[in-house]
Amino acid sequence: MAAGVAAWLPFARAAAIGWMPVANLPMPVAPTEKNKRQDELIVLNVSGRRFQTWRNTLDRYPDTLLGSSEKEFFYNEDTKEYFFDRDPDVFRSVLNFYRTGKLHYPRYECISSYDEELAFFGIVPEIIGDCCYEEYKDRKRENAERLMDDQEDNKDAKLPNMTFRETMWRAFENPHTSTMALVFYYVTGFFIAVSVITNVVETVPCGSVPNMKEVPCGERYTVAFFCMDTACVMIFTVEYLMRLFAAPNRYRFMRSVMSIIDVVAILPYYIGLVMTDNEDVSGAFVTLRVFRVFRIFKFSRHSQGLRILGYTLKSCASELGFLLFSLTMAIIIFATVMFYAEKGSTSSKFTSIPASFWYTIVTMTTLGYGDMVPKTIAGKIFGSICSLSGVLVIALPVPVIVSNFSRIYHQNQRADKRRAQKKARLARIRLSKTGSSSAFLHSKRNGLFNEALELTGSTEDEKRLSKSTSLIESQHHHLLHCLEKTTNHEFVDEQYYQQSYLEAGLQNYPSQSPSLSSQDGVTGTCCTRRSKKQHHTPLPNASAPAHMQPLKHTHTHPQGLQELSTIHIQPLSTSRSSLNMRVEEPAPLNCQSSQITTAIISIPTPPVTTPEGDAHLPAAPTLQNVVKVSAL
């Protein structure tokens, strides 16, 4: 619970008086403060700098060092203060956390020293307030990456027991690991370059045979080029197959971009081999040669920059798409206008709107080839507007896009981070909510144990259990308990609610009560209306396991089932006496207003007959086994 809210707990409890006249049931007893001291100042001496605060302030967070009895280890008898040999600057943030309930991360502080201090004082870093959380996480991530980089440099020392396959894969991915890898890296790079240059040179017109026209080199030295091509393709194929062999996850490797580029680079050659004899498709074959240029993309394995460029283009795809869209709009508008403007003039080149597209694009990009010019005045006016707007539309976004790249890139990262953090933050909030409600449910069961023990008068166990919850928590739980009594409904957890919702249909059968219902007739006559009263049957026998729960919650606690079996078998006098003891509760059965309920007990399908030990009964009894037992 937040610090400030703890201060309002007295108010909330006082306001609970508003429920009292409405409630029909008696309220539970309030927890007493056993040793209520006057609030006092305590002095915390941190490496010479003295901090003072109220003791209550520190008690707000009992699961930290300062809030628990752990600080007594640091108590200095002579000076009557608590001495900590830690950094006083960071301690300021820690102490402010107690005061305000919010933990802040100072930007000038080193992240690892801050973490250490938090760990020392037992504070979980996740409760850093929203204002500083992002910064904290960023710094932490940077630090972790730096540590990881350092580790990776050390890690590259060859591990002794790697299989041949793994060695090969590592060699492919990181050429600096071994000499062989480096050699391989350079060889493939060389051959990629050779292949690309070959493709280019192939088309250059070489010297000509005198009586024929100029021929490109490719046709003159066909054999030589073919051999070169074959050699390159063989190298690439071998490389691809080796990578495929070494890949840890072949299917994923085959789907990756680089392997697709590899395949596309070598495929035309093989297709060409297959199709050489068929002259009809030689035209298509020629087209396939175009794809050989994709070999140049293989360089991206060798160049980090290419990879980053590709990645940023991909991540800015939406921006580029929008730019393209607006350009298209502008082009269409201007082309239409120019077409209609030039429609009147004779021998106009603007024969159709698509023909005007060419003019618009050339003008807007300020190329101005001059193959199409407007002749009418209107055409010239609109043409000038077109070129002016072209300057704006084209030239302006280019630097904006460049800066957008970096901005969007970081923003994307930050948006994802924030979304992930938001999910984590919501999960934290939800967790703390369920934590507090489940803490209440948990302490309710323990609380019943407390009440039972109060009746039987054993005090050591009570002490043992009561110190597990702080005073504030017990007061909060008492408040929730009062609300339960007022409305006569109980707080339950989610799964129990689902189950009871389902069996709400089954609730109406009155008759299935086994031998437990020997006291059936006591109050059956009294209350004719549908009536409910909470009735818990804690078993006072000390041999039962330490955590007793009311039998309703048996579906989550197998020990509860065991208790049922003890009721089943042991002489009913024990249970009867305890039931009787509960009846003597000071609530008179005022038939108009009190309501009696039946405790739903789950019995497993074979009724267990062993009273001792932890019978490990099936954990989830089915709904059919839910039986109503009328209590009392």
Place this chain on the structure above:
Amino acid sequence: MLTMNLEGLEMIAVLVVVVVFVKVLEQFGLLEAGYDDSVEDELELSAVRHRPEGLEQLEAQTRFSRKELQILYRGFKNECPSGVVNEETFKDIYAQFFPQGDASTYAHFLFNAFDTDHNGSVSFEDFVMGLSILLRGTVQEKLIWAFNLYDINKDGYITKEEMLDIMKAIYDMMGKCTYPVLKEETPRQHVEVFFQKMDKNKDGVVTIDEFIDCCQNDENIMRSMHLFENVL
């Protein structure tokens, strides 16, 4: 025909040029577009800062000791540095105690009960007066306070509708996951029970005397009134 087309287009061209020119002038501020800025709320600056009355006066008016008032004020000021609580903050604070349900309606009624001068905010004096009655008052005073809480329109009578609102607000705080499952008519039935008990002359409303009488005769209620006496 053609000349007509040309002229039309020329006019359009000239119009476009003129419009662009005007826009450029506007940009340079030479032509006012004629929109009025919204005046910033100067009132926001003077945030409500409230200083409570002195410690002696509060000591005289309430039944708290000096030390207790100090503790109360420290907690209050810590949570609301401006010195007053408005309804939103009130609802937030109260909602933290009931994580499973929705405490806002009940907090609204509670706020109205604490805000005795109905100025929309609860100052420290209101807060401490209310607490004084609830924690240190006589049973009679506590019952009057409770009656005031239930009587939403403060007309001196609790009608069934008012009670139903209060009851629904209380049940809302329980939330969804309860045992037994909360049904639609549960609050209404509870109100019926309440009225049967309290409304002696069966006139459909509960007056303050009926209320106090009936509560004083009910042992449960009497006992629970003393429940929170050792808070603070």
